[in-house]
Amino acid sequence: MCVRIQDTCSGRAPIHYAVEAENFILVNFLLENSCDVNAPTYSGNTPLHIAAGRRLKEIVALLMAYGANPALANGEGDFPSDLPASLLVRTPTESQITYRMIFKCSLHFIRRGLTFT
Numbered sequence: 001m002c003v004r005i006q007d008t009c010s011g012r013a014p015i016h017y018a019v020e021a022e023n024f025i026l027v028n029f030l031l032e033n034s035c036d037v038n039a040p041t042y043s044g045n046t047p048l049h050i051a052a053g054r055r056l057k058e059i060v061a062l063l064m065a066y067g068a069n070p071a072l073a074n075g076e077g078d079f080p081s082d083l084p085a086s087l088l089v090r091t092p093t094e095s096q097i098t099y100r101m102i103f104k105c106s107l108h109f110i111r112r113g114l115t116f117t
Contacts, residue, residue: 011042044074
């Protein structure tokens with residue numbers, strides 16, 4: 001279960017910071033733990049607005065695979081779907097599937113007390 005917290009200055013949630021950091025693994029972890037894929041900041045930006053604006057193709061695809069809505073406008077009336085259609089794909093790439101598999105396996109071992117060196 002994902003912790004529901006927001007930055008009191010901007011309204012950013014952990015998923016916004018993970019997208020801004022371009023951290024695919026953390027974004028995936030947050031989504032797998034039920035974080036709101038369409039969580040808006042105070043200015044209305046969703047994680048998809050941030051990822052699409054920065055042209056982070058793999059993170060955009062991951063967000064879309066988890067149901068991110070490209071039809072949500074931010075406070076300025078901008079939509080993530082205003083960006084090139086090539087960014088807004090719903091099918092995860094082979095590397096995303098590989099990351100997910102590695103992540104799930106790593107999480108499985110970490111939960112059982114194993115460490116990686």
